[in-house]
Amino acid sequence: MLNPEIEKKYPIGSRPTISFVPYIIFCSFLVSLIGAFTTVELLHRRVSGTGWRSWVQIAGCAVSFGLVAIWCMHFVGNRAIVLGDGEDEIQMYYSSTYTAISAVLPVVVIFLGLSAADRFYKGNKGSVVRFASLGVCGLCGGAAVTEMHYLGNNGTTNYHLILSWSHVFGAALMAVGSCFISFGLFFHWSKHWMNNIWRRIVVALFLAVAVSGMHWTAAAGTWYEIRGYHTGSGAERNINLIISLCLCLSACLVCFLLGFIKQRQRRMMKDRAQQVVLAIATFDPQGRLLVSQSGLMPCQTITNQFFRRTFDDEFNTSHPVFQWIFRVSRNWIGISDLIPTMREHLQTAGFLQVPTHGSNSRTSMDDDEDSDASYSAAFRELFCVTAHEIAKTLDTSLQNLGCLYEDVLTTGTLMNRALWTGNYGNRIIMAADVARKDVEMGTVTFGRGQMLVLTRKVNTTEAHRLQNLGYGFAGIEQVSDHLARSLQIPRDDLEDLVGRLQAFSERQLSMPEKGTYLTSFLVQPKPGMKGMNVIVPRATPDRLPMVKLSAEGLDSRQTTMLSAFNGLCLDECLSLIKQRLAAPSDDALFLGQFRNTIHDLLKECPEQALHRATFSAQQLDMMHGMVAQTDSNRPTVFAFCGIKEIYVQSLASLTLKTIPLSFFQAYLRSRPGCADHAILAQKNHKEFSSLHQVPSMTKLPPRTRRTRWPRALRPKQSESMDMSWQADTCSEKGLVNMAQAPAEPTTHAWGGIMVTSTQDIHIGETKEGANMEMHDLGVSAKVGVAETEEQTLADRLMSITSSFRDPYAARPPPNRK
Structure with missing residues (x-):
């Protein structure tokens, strides 16, 4: 029952006095700041483009801003408004219908604004389009704050609101201006990869000021005229407050998870700086470097460490494995169809674990003569599989991934720390000076990481395609700090490295002219x-x-x-x-x-x-x-x-x-x-492939058939070609037609091969089979598929x-x- 004293003290149509609770006002600002910071963090980690994942992430940002930063702040802030002397019968109570609509509408409006800014500002558009997209985003953000406030207030069941239109326009202008400044700063800094944590806090503060400033500016120009009394329990006032606090705690949990993921990524980057990593250095026509949303080059770990048998066994340009990778990267087509076989072998041998994405592990090698060859083959397979994985993330083929840079780059140099100084003069012993020896493995490993880089230069069309995937092109001055920290190398060294990579990507083949x-x-x-x-x-x-x-x-x-x-x-x-x-x-x-x-x-x-x-x-x-x-x-x-x-x-x-x-x-x-490209492809197929069987003229005996055991783990066999072949045991059967020499070279899985010496082949039938004797005629002709590579000019x-x-x-x- 309504207390008669209330009707007498606050008659219908009267305007009770208004007072505020200061600590609740401060709590409402904190709620707005938490929602704004969560929005900025989600925006920072979004994927640009038109894919479904990008839309979902923008929707999450809209929910965070519209539901937590605006809606929760509104109802927590209104809880600070005390009408009259605080009697429960004359406080503000809300309609559930208006409350639900006021929660959905700002989310929809801010989603449209963020979608416009993300779609048009990040692309290579003119300045007018970019500023227009920011204007739309700021307008939608201000409109979301303003309409939610007045729509939520109009949902009061026992009051009629009297507004001051000067305060309405002032509050709306404050909301639109603050949202335009905050989102403008965010997208500008994000485009230039300057969006660090302190800058994101500044953006979040501007958004919180936009929401709170608009709310309290509007509240200062609002009077409440009683049109009814609440006869229920006063606890109903706390329903919206409880919901707001729950949503705010959820936003805090999201921020905590984002921070945890960020710290985990930092630890992974530090660990990666000590590993063997494959990176992609792609440059657009303006010479800008392709980077991810976080300002890093696309990269993936090949293996934790390249194992060395001795101190002299360094993985550098003179290493046969590096030279093999260097040649393969210039003829990807010769190895691309072997990727599934390589992946299967790595999983079988334990070098590649399936459950963990991107995690590569090594099995222990016995200290015998075949362990070096086995690990060498496994490392080459890991490189090819890693390159294929990066190609899939870039939504391109392996052939378009680029060519290997002409050096092995050292990373993790900043991870070295002074271990001790003592009675040894002024010398400081660094961590890089100390090698760690694994006695059981019989290997020696070092603390610094290594990086292989595939480089290429793309045209404007390909650059736009990569940008639509969520990547961006940046000048080295924009991403040098973050990229240098991720690689754990000095910034000056990084800038010099990127300059050399760009020059290498633009290098033309220096083929001499006739003469x-x-x-x-x-x-x-x-x-x-x-x-x-x-x-x-x-x-x-x-x-x-x-x-x-x-x-x-x-x-x-x-x-x-x-x-x-x-x-x-x-x-x-x-x-x-x-x-x-x-x-x-x-x-x-x-x-x-x-x-x-x-x-x-x-x-x-x-x-x-x-x-x-x-x-x-x-x-x-x-x-x-x-x-x-x-x-x-x-x-x-x-x-x-x-x-x-x-x-x-x-x-x-x-x-x-x-x-x-x-x-x-x-x-x-x-x-x-x-x-030599085709000859190397032939050797790779012989070494790695167990699926591509070469047809033979006669059926091989059961004891000479190939087994399913991975070829990389078998004893290393000689790759030289003998001068005489046994017809019934030759592994190259079917490559040369012995009945009739073809007029043109035959096309095989590894391509046709040209040789520059003709062989005179005499076939003699004996009891043991057909022996083919070859004599060099000293002239050039096409004879089929070669087995060995010719001498180079250097040889x-x-x-x-x-x-x-x-x-x-x-x-x-x-x-x-």
């Missing part, structure tokens, strides 16, 4: 006699320092003149040319041209060792294994061959550098159109260099190859 060239082939032993390096230009390491001697091929007279210099060092060649030019002759023009070319070569390669390099009159073909050009158009080269002293490791020119000789050979075998020059250094070896005659 005759003069080159320097200078090799140098590595310290500790760990192999040989070769001096190459820094800008084009796939070719030797060279200058053009003649735009056309040399005639027989000119070739004969050069043969007189065979075996002489460069200074002796210049002296002999000077002597011959002293007497007038018809050869003076060519000799002068030869002398000028030698001086140009000295400018190209200003090494003191070149003066002692020996001239070879052998005219060598520079187009290793490439059949696109005819013999008349193929460039040839004459070389000065020499060996530099081991104790002088520095170079005289900054335009030169040294690379391992084996890596230079890998460069030559990786050129487009080279037949031939190294052979010439060795022959010059051997006093007992006969010097090769000057002829044209």
Whole structure:
């Protein structure tokens, strides 16, 4: 029953006095701040684009902002309004219908605004479109705050609201302006990858001010006229308050989970900086780097650590595994169909665990002669499977993933810490100086990580496609801090690295034009006699320092003149040319041209060792294994061959550098159109594939059939081709038609292969079977599928260099190859 004193004290139509509870006002601001911060965090972790996942995440942001930051703040704030002397009968009570509508409507409005900003601001649109999208987002945000407030207040069952229109417009303007500033700052910082935690807190504060400021500005211009009394229990006032507090606690839980996930990602990035990682460096036409929403390059762990048997066994450009990856990345089609087989083998062998996404583990290797080969095969399989996984995340094929960068990059250098200082002078012992030795595994591992990078440059269409997937292109100055922290390397080193990656992605194939060239082939032993390096230009390491001697091929007279210099060092060649030019002759023009070319070569390669390099009159073909050009158009080269002293490791020119000789050979075998691509693909199929069976002419005996045991774990077999084959046991049956030689090369799973030597095949029937004897006819022709790779230009020059250094070896005659 209604107390008569209430009717007498507060008659219908009267306006009771208004007072506020200060601590509840502060609590309402905290509720708004929690909802706003949750919204900003969800926006920060959203996926841009038009996929369903992006829509779901934007809907979550709309729910967080519309339901928690606005709706909960409104009803918690209204709980701070005390009418009259606080009697329960005259306090504000709300209609459930209006309350439900006021909860749904702001979510819908803010969803539209966030969708417009996310769709149009992040794309490569004009400034007018971007600012218009921010305007729509700010307008929708302000409208959501304003309409929720007045719609919720109109749901009061016992009051008629009297509004001051100046306060209404002022509150709406404050809400729209604050939302425009906050969302504008967020999307601007997010576009430039400056959206760190402190900037997101600033955005959340602006949003909280937008909601709370609008609410209390509107409340200051609102009077309440009694039109009825509440006769029920006063506890009904707390229903909306309890619901708001529950939603607020849920938002706090979401923030806690997001923080936990962030910390876990940071730990993973630190761990990844100590692992072997495959990263993708993709550049758009403006030279900007492809990064994820968090400002990181797409990357994935290959394995926890590349195991080394000795201190000298370093995973670098001279390692056979790196050179294999380098060549495979330039002909992905030769390995792409083996990915399912590799994945199955890794799962069977325990190197790849299926339940955990992206987790790679290694099994223990027995310390025997086959363990190195087994781990090498497993690591190569892990690389291919990892590359395939990254290609799927980028929604592209493996062939479009890019080429491997020409170096193994070191990460985790900032993880080193000073371990101790003591009575050892001023030296600080770093963690990187201490190696950890695993006695049971028989291996030595180090604390720093390594990164392999696949690079490419995409056009505008591909750049837009990647942006629609949720990635973005950023300048290095925008993401350098975050990216350097994730890789645990200094920022200056990162900027230098990205510059080198961009230059590598734009490097064009340095194929020499038609003509005759003069080159320097200078090799140098590595310290500790760990192999040989070769001096190459820094800008084009796939070719030797060279200058053009003649735009056309040399005639027989000119070739004969050069043969007189065979075996002489460069200074002796210049002296002999000077002597011959002293007497007038018809050869003076060519000799002068030869002398000028030698001086140009000295400018190209200003090494003191070149003066002692020996001239070879052998005219060598520079187009290793490439059949696109005819013999008349193929460039040839004459070389000065020499060996530099081991104790002088520095170079005289900054335009030169040294690379391992084996890596230079890998460069030559990786050129487009080279037949070695198909030969390597054939070897890969023989090693990894248990599904691609080669058809044979006769049925193999049961004891010679292939087993299902992974090939990578079998004993390593010789890959060289014997000069005689046994017909009934040959694993290459079906590759060559013995009945009739085909007119064109046969197409196989690994492609057709060209060889440059014809074999005369004689088949003799014996009791043991058909033996095929091959004789070299010395001419070029197409004979089917080759088994071994030809010698590269580097191999031939190294052979010439060795022959010059051997006093007992006969010097090769000057002829044209």
